[in-house]
Amino acid sequence: MRIARPVTVDEAVEALSAEPGAQLLAGGTDFCVEVNFGHRRPAAVVALRRVAELRERAVRGETVSLGAGVTYAELSGRIAEVVPALAAAARSVGSPQIRNAGTLGGNLATASPAGDTLPVLAALGAEVTLRGPAGERVLTVGELVTGVKQTSMRPGELITKIEVRRVRGAQQFLKVGTRNAMVIAIASAAVVLDRDRRELRCALGSVAPVPLRVARAEEMMSEAIDWERVEAPPGAAARFAELAAEASAPIGDHRASARYRRQAVRVICERAVNRCLRDAA
Amino acid sequence: MPPDSTSVPWPVAEGYQLSVDGRTRTVEGAWVGESLLYVLRERLGLPGAKNACEQGECGSCSVLLDGVVVCACCVLGADAAGAEVTTVEGLTATGSAKDIQEALVAGGGVQCGFCTPGFLAAITDLLARSPEADELEVREALSGNLCRCTGYGRILEAVSAVQAERRGAGVPGGLRAPGDEDGPR
Numbered sequence: 481m482r483i484a485r486p487v488t489v490d491e492a493v494e495a496l497s498a499e500p501g502a503q504l505l506a507g508g509t510d511f512c513v514e515v516n517f518g519h520r521r522p523a524a525v526v527a528l529r530r531v532a533e534l535r536e537r538a539v540r541g542e543t544v545s546l547g548a549g550v551t552y553a554e555l556s557g558r559i560a561e562v563v564p565a566l567a568a569a570a571r572s573v574g575s576p577q578i579r580n581a582g583t584l585g586g587n588l589a590t591a592s593p594a595g596d597t598l599p600v601l602a603a604l605g606a607e608v609t610l611r612g613p614a615g616e617r618v619l620t621v622g623e624l625v626t627g628v629k630q631t632s633m634r635p636g637e638l639i640t641k642i643e644v645r646r647v648r649g650a651q652q653f654l655k656v657g658t659r660n661a662m663v664i665a666i667a668s669a670a671v672v673l674d675r676d677r678r679e680l681r682c683a684l685g686s687v688a689p690v691p692l693r694v695a696r697a698e699e700m701m702s703e704a705i706d707w708e709r710v711e712a713p714p715g716a717a718a719r720f721a722e723l724a725a726e727a728s729a730p731i732g733d734h735r736a737s738a739r740y741r742r743q744a745v746r747v748i749c750e751r752a753v754n755r756c757l758r759d760a761a
Numbered sequence: 762m763p764p765d766s767t768s769v770p771w772p773v774a775e776g777y778q779l780s781v782d783g784r785t786r787t788v789e790g791a792w793v794g795e796s797l798l799y800v801l802r803e804r805l806g807l808p809g810a811k812n813a814c815e816q817g818e819c820g821s822c823s824v825l826l827d828g829v830v831v832c833a834c835c836v837l838g839a840d841a842a843g844a845e846v847t848t849v850e851g852l853t854a855t856g857s858a859k860d861i862q863e864a865l866v867a868g869g870g871v872q873c874g875f876c877t878p879g880f881l882a883a884i885t886d887l888l889a890r891s892p893e894a895d896e897l898e899v900r901e902a903l904s905g906n907l908c909r910c911t912g913y914g915r916i917l918e919a920v921s922a923v924q925a926e927r928r929g930a931g932v933p934g935g936l937r938a939p940g941d942e943d944g945p946r
Contacts, residue, residue: 481793483839505840509817512835515794516815525793527840553829575905576883578817580829581836661904662818 482524489533489611489640492526496636497613499524504638506549506586509578526638534585534640542646548585548639552597555584563604563644565651565670569596572655575662585639591625591690594665598625598691600653602683603670604644612637621691628689649673649710650759652752655685656744666736667744669724671752673760678707680720680756682749687728687741697723701753710760717757721750777842781805782851793839798822800838801848809849809878820906821875823882824848830886832905849878858885860926864919872910879906884920892927894920 484495484502496502502524505511514520528534534549537559544562546555552570560567573579573587573596587595588608601608602621609618613636626632633639651672657663668685679702684692697720704716730741776789779800786805796815801807801824811821815834822833825847852858858881865871865880880903887894887902894902899920908916 483793483837485840485842505837508835508837508840509832512796512837513816515837516796516834521794525837525840527837529840530843574817575820576886576902577820577823577830577832577905578835580826581831661901 481522484524484526485530486526486528487530487532489531489638492528492531492638493611493613493636495526496638499526500635502526504528504589506583506589507551507581509574509582510586510590510592528585528638536641539646544644544646546584546642546644548588548641549583550585552579552582552584552587562646563600563651565600565653565672566597566604566644568653569600569655569668569670572596572653572660572663572665584642588621588624588642589631589633589639591627591629591631593628593689593691594668594686595691596653596655596665596668596685599668599683599685600651600670601642601644602691602693603672603681604647604651605681606642606644608639609641609643610634610637611640616640622693625690647672647674647676649675650756652755652759654748654752656748664735667728667730667741667748669745669748669752671749671756673705673710673753673756675707675710675760678702678705680705680753682720682724682752684724684728684745684749687730687745689729692728694724694727697721697727697749705757710757712753712757717750717753720753721746724749777839779805779838779841779846780844781807781846782848782854783845788838791838793837795838796834797824797826797836797838797841797846798833800841801833801846804838807848807850809853810882811875811878813875817905818907819876819879820883821879823879823906825882825886828886828889830883847882849881852881852885860923861885861888861919864922864926865916868915868919868922870911870916870919876906876908876910880908880916884923887920888923888927892924894924896921 486492503522505525505527534547536547537550552573555570587597607618653670655668656666665686672681701720705712725742725746728745730738732738779786810833813819813821817832817835824833827844
């Protein structure tokens with residue numbers, strides 16, 4: 481195994497091109513575990529820690545721009561004010577040690593169904609920029625994450641930044657697990673109440689191979705909400721939660737049964753919508 | 762691919778340097794896949810950080826990397842080159858964690874002791890960042906460190922005792938200056 485330590489994105493792309501099949505290394509919280517357990521032994525690693533461009537984070541006008549190497553711990557302060565659901569998801573990851581190391585780009589590239597920031601980025605309509613030998617391209621989370629730990633990243637590409645628009649309204653991230661810390665989500669939900677577009681968007685985590693937008697539930701709720709007063713008729717949130725639970729496609733495993741996961745979706749979706757309505761009112 | 766066949770350097774196979782507790786240490790003959798934890802313990806003779814879960818779950822390998830607490834098992838040793846690594850050996854050699862050690866011992870926060878180095882690193886990080894952390898913040902800050910002996914109550918009490926002691930002693934950097942809402946760091 482060899483390691484390259486580029487300091488610019490161009491150098492990182494060059495290093496990837498020079499060693500096809502090289503593993504990208506960001507915070508290491510997924511990759512190092514696989515190496516420790518002997519599950520992975522790539523011929524080469526391209527370590528991204530020193531690439532300053534990937535560490536940049538900024539709020540510019542109505543857009544939050546986050547370098548792929550921004551850690552979960554860094555998704556706080558000003559950024560938390562603009563995209564509170566993303567900050568909430570980041571704060572729910574692992575432990576302080578993990579949040580100091582793990583990165584937003586790593587969460588996306590690992591593409592675990594339980595990746596905590598993924599449903600939030602999907603519900604916010606985030607744009608993910610990738611750079612490779614052929615230049616840049618921009619994908620939605622739905623276009624990037626194609627399956628369990630599968631992405632549409634091409635050989636030689638890396639994620640450089642994630643951009644999310646400030647949304648006027650409210651947003652929530654809720655997650656179910658056995659305790660508050662160190663939990664891999666049994667189910668999670670991100671709900672974004674977008675007053676300008678008059679739509680409610682919702683994505684679920686850990687209940688499908690990819691972060692799951694629940695279109696029917698979104699449409700039903702977007703129509704039910706009185707957007708002038710930001711209110712919904714009695715029972716609408718429960719109906720929304722039912723549709724979201726129906727759309728979910730959970731598996732049963734050692735963490736939870738499929739039935740439990742679906743019930744968890746029902747509970748957190750109703751709660752998240754009600755909290756959004758409360759916060760936006 | 763031999764090292765000279767590309768413009769991109771692959772410098773590590775021949776050894777690399779780590780800055781550990783203020784000293785430059787050379788790591789020779791190491792496999793690039795070795796974790797920082799393995800390198801510290803097995804190559805540099807620093808066994809303070811403990812090896813338990815190897816998956817970032819237990820916090821017993823906690824060290825400070827450029828001043829923030831991380832799990833050494835989740836960092837590649839070769840990727841720590843250029844960063845400042847502070848181990849529990851470093852914290853105790855400089856005496857900067859002496860009051861934390863004493864409070865843990867005096868308050869029964871140490872039983873078998875296996876988790877203690879990791880707690881020292883995490884508590885050091887917390888109190889540097891937020892000297893006046895309230896109990897919830899302390900619990901959150903220590904949520905990545907497992908202890909199977911104490912039940913945590915005595916560890917939390919020890920943190921509280923250190924905070925009280927530092928407050929009383931006016932430890933430089935240990936208290937927020939009046940009006941400084943963000944505190945040091």
